[in-house]
Amino acid sequence: MAASETTTARPGVSVGPTSEFSLFFHVKPGHGDDLREALRTLQNHPGYRPGEYGMAVATIHEARFVLFDDDTRLLFATSFDGPWDSYMEDFFTSGPTLALFDAVFQHVEGYEGLPDVAAVKAFVLSAQATAAAYARNYGGTVKEIRKAERVNKAFQRVLDDPAAGEGLQHPALKPLLDEASD
Amino acid sequence: MVAVADTVSLELDDIQSGALHERPSPYVGTYVLLRIDDRASGRELVRRLHPVVDSGRPSADPARDAWVTVAFTYQGLKALGVPRDSLESFAPEFREGMAARAAELGDVGESSPANWETPLGSPDVHVALAALSPDAPRLEAVVERARRARQELPGVEVIWRQDCYQLPTGRTSFGFKDGIGQPAVEGTGISGSNPGEPPIKAGEFILGYPDETGSLPPMPTPGVLGRNGTYIVFRKLHTRVAAYRRYLREKAATREEEALLGAKMVGRWQSGAPLALCSESDDPELGADPHRNNDFVYRDDLRGFKCPAGAHARRANPRDALDEDGSVNVRLHRMIRRGTSYGPMLPEGVLEDDGADRGIIFVFAGAHPKRQFEFVKTQWLNDGIFIGAPAEKDPLVGPNDGSGKFTIPQRPVRRRLQNVPPFVVTRGGEYCFVPGLRALRWLAELET
Numbered sequence: 001m002a003a004s005e006t007t008t009a010r011p012g013v014s015v016g017p018t019s020e021f022s023l024f025f026h027v028k029p030g031h032g033d034d035l036r037e038a039l040r041t042l043q044n045h046p047g048y049r050p051g052e053y054g055m056a057v058a059t060i061h062e063a064r065f066v067l068f069d070d071d072t073r074l075l076f077a078t079s080f081d082g083p084w085d086s087y088m089e090d091f092f093t094s095g096p097t098l099a100l101f102d103a104v105f106q107h108v109e110g111y112e113g114l115p116d117v118a119a120v121k122a123f124v125l126s127a128q129a130t131a132a133a134y135a136r137n138y139g140g141t142v143k144e145i146r147k148a149e150r151v152n153k154a155f156q157r158v159l160d161d162p163a164a165g166e167g168l169q170h171p172a173l174k175p176l177l178d179e180a181s182d
Numbered sequence: 183m184v185a186v187a188d189t190v191s192l193e194l195d196d197i198q199s200g201a202l203h204e205r206p207s208p209y210v211g212t213y214v215l216l217r218i219d220d221r222a223s224g225r226e227l228v229r230r231l232h233p234v235v236d237s238g239r240p241s242a243d244p245a246r247d248a249w250v251t252v253a254f255t256y257q258g259l260k261a262l263g264v265p266r267d268s269l270e271s272f273a274p275e276f277r278e279g280m281a282a283r284a285a286e287l288g289d290v291g292e293s294s295p296a297n298w299e300t301p302l303g304s305p306d307v308h309v310a311l312a313a314l315s316p317d318a319p320r321l322e323a324v325v326e327r328a329r330r331a332r333q334e335l336p337g338v339e340v341i342w343r344q345d346c347y348q349l350p351t352g353r354t355s356f357g358f359k360d361g362i363g364q365p366a367v368e369g370t371g372i373s374g375s376n377p378g379e380p381p382i383k384a385g386e387f388i389l390g391y392p393d394e395t396g397s398l399p400p401m402p403t404p405g406v407l408g409r410n411g412t413y414i415v416f417r418k419l420h421t422r423v424a425a426y427r428r429y430l431r432e433k434a435a436t437r438e439e440e441a442l443l444g445a446k447m448v449g450r451w452q453s454g455a456p457l458a459l460c461s462e463s464d465d466p467e468l469g470a471d472p473h474r475n476n477d478f479v480y481r482d483d484l485r486g487f488k489c490p491a492g493a494h495a496r497r498a499n500p501r502d503a504l505d506e507d508g509s510v511n512v513r514l515h516r517m518i519r520r521g522t523s524y525g526p527m528l529p530e531g532v533l534e535d536d537g538a539d540r541g542i543i544f545v546f547a548g549a550h551p552k553r554q555f556e557f558v559k560t561q562w563l564n565d566g567i568f569i570g571a572p573a574e575k576d577p578l579v580g581p582n583d584g585s586g587k588f589t590i591p592q593r594p595v596r597r598r599l600q601n602v603p604p605f606v607v608t609r610g611g612e613y614c615f616v617p618g619l620r621a622l623r624w625l626a627e628l629e630t
């Protein structure tokens with residue numbers, strides 16, 4: 001069995017708490033259509049449909065699968081909270097990611113099924129390329145962004161109340177009052 | 183997914199008992215570090231230590247025991263003349279040594295290797311011996327056996343000795359009972375104290391057996407050297423007890439509040455009673471009851487109203503708290519801890535530092551120094567990304583610099599401690615390999 005920990009991990013570029021992660025694969029000859037179908041199935045999965053925001057991995061900001069070069073190549077690109085290379089074994093031993101990856105990666109070259117984590121890890125690392133440039137427009141983790149969304153939603157509900165203007169007059173609420181006017 | 187114990191047949195007779203052995207309580211012990219100046223003397227030392235080292239299924243009555251564990255650093259294996267391809271088969275972190283990992287581990291500033299106690303972190307540290315026993319006379323007897331092993335070996339030098347102990351209460355310098363949370367290990371017969379955690383695969387702790395990924399962990403070669411071995415990590419951690427007590431005093435209005443803040447930082451009350459089971463006040467009976475004091479999960483407290491997500495013990499073992507993330511398999515990041523206390527306790531109530539060196543010798547045992555020890559230290563203790571609080575580090579043991587924050591969820595308004603100073607300073611440490619007994623013989627008989 002391959003020695004998983006001696007495989008050299010090449011962490012992606014990080015911005016704040018988040019690291020980029022891109023994988024480039026060659027599609028198995030003749031599998032282009034099946035892969036497209038597998039990705040459509042994924043897209044229609046609860047949590048993955050547009051507007052649902054409920055991917056199995058809750059620590060990624062977004063994920064895309066791009067078929068290119070006449071469906072002979074596949075790009076998987078995502079942004080992960082934390083250094084993704086520290087979590088490699090976790091991905092391939094915890095349920096949701098396993099099933100997802102298996103359905104997609106069975107159509108790309110070099111993939112020989114899941115049982116051997118070290119082999120899957122080596123397969124993924126061989127497909128990884130580190131970004132030459134990476135920038136982000138906000139600093140928070142998914143957990144912080146979701147919290148911020150909840151807080152803003154609650155704040156907007158407060159503002160919808162006719163008594164909000166009066167209620168926000170307390171000096172302790174000044175920072176909120178400053179955000180209340182638009 | 184309950185794993186059945188003893189599905190793997192462990193060669194317990196070949197495994198040094200120190201790693202898997204439950205300790206007597208209380209106990210006294212001593213750590214000795216040696217430098218090998220002469221290869222032949224080094225091998226002779228290993229030959230003589232072989233019969234001193236214990237193996238086997240831990241005694242049913244740990245209080246009757248006294249035992250010695252022998253471990254080697256990478257430099258030590260080199261000094262013994264272990265062939266190059268074999269040396270290169272060890273875990274990369276072990277080969278680098280702890281001082282080289284300092285920036286990664288957060289050992290910076292006062293904790294940086296430049297400030298470590300001599301000879302810790304230097305290439306002089308070759309062999310580490312640990313001797314533990316229920317009382318001083320029995321300790322002296324084992325130490326004497328170990329001492330005889332290195333008698334008249336001019337090429338072997340004792341370069342460091344550190345006495346340690348565990349109080350009958352199990353409490354360490356900050357006042358908390360320690361050593362409660364331990365994983366059950368499949369095939370050892372050691373039952374876990376947390377019924378919510380099925381036994382962890384033996385290969386997570388002992389080399390040569392399947393681990394939680396279903397594979398064999400990378401094992402040093404040749405097989406006779408790696409098999410039944412384990413990695414240990416030891417760190418001498420100085421604790422600033424007076425500063426810790428003053429900080430709590432400053433932040434709390436009453437003694438009760440002080441105790442509560444202390445408990446929120448650890449995740450347990452001083453008695454060991456977990457916040458998850460009693461969040462209002464300490465329950466010493468619960469803390470002392472081994473059947474109940476580790477029987478909990480965090481599922482019903484994801485927001486941390488009972489035990490903050492940032493509390494030390496919850497960081498170090500989040501149990502089921504991260505299950506929803508879909509990216510963390512907590513079973514890959516477990517460890518056996520064999521920490522001990524050193525230095526005199528600061529008498530209760532004292533708020534001024536007396537200048538004494540006190541703290542814990544943190545000892546980790548596991549098959550994966552990187553994804554167990556280093557992962558927990560760097561991702562969970564030194565960082566807060568995983569709990570959605572990147573600005574927060576472990577409030578008790580994290581490398582805080584005086585600007586640390588610690589959030590305590592409570593209704594109606596959360597509390598946030600500011601300006602958390604560093605309470606723990608690293609005095610040094612090393613990555614070591616604890617070979618099996620056959621491997622010890624192989625080392626003694628090297629002919630390079």
Ligand code: HEM
Nearest residue numbers: 358359360361362363364419495498499542558559579606
């Ligand atoms: C001076 C430094 C430290 C002190 C004073 C300390 C203290 C404690 C205390 C009081 C507990 C709760 C009792 C228990 O569950 O056993 C605990 C638990 C624990 N600590 Fe530490 N600790 C220190 C450093 C570390 C380090 C460096 C690590 C790992 C890299 C670590 C890992 C753990 C783990 C895994 C647990 C068990 C958590 C559980 O299973 O619930 N500790 N520690």
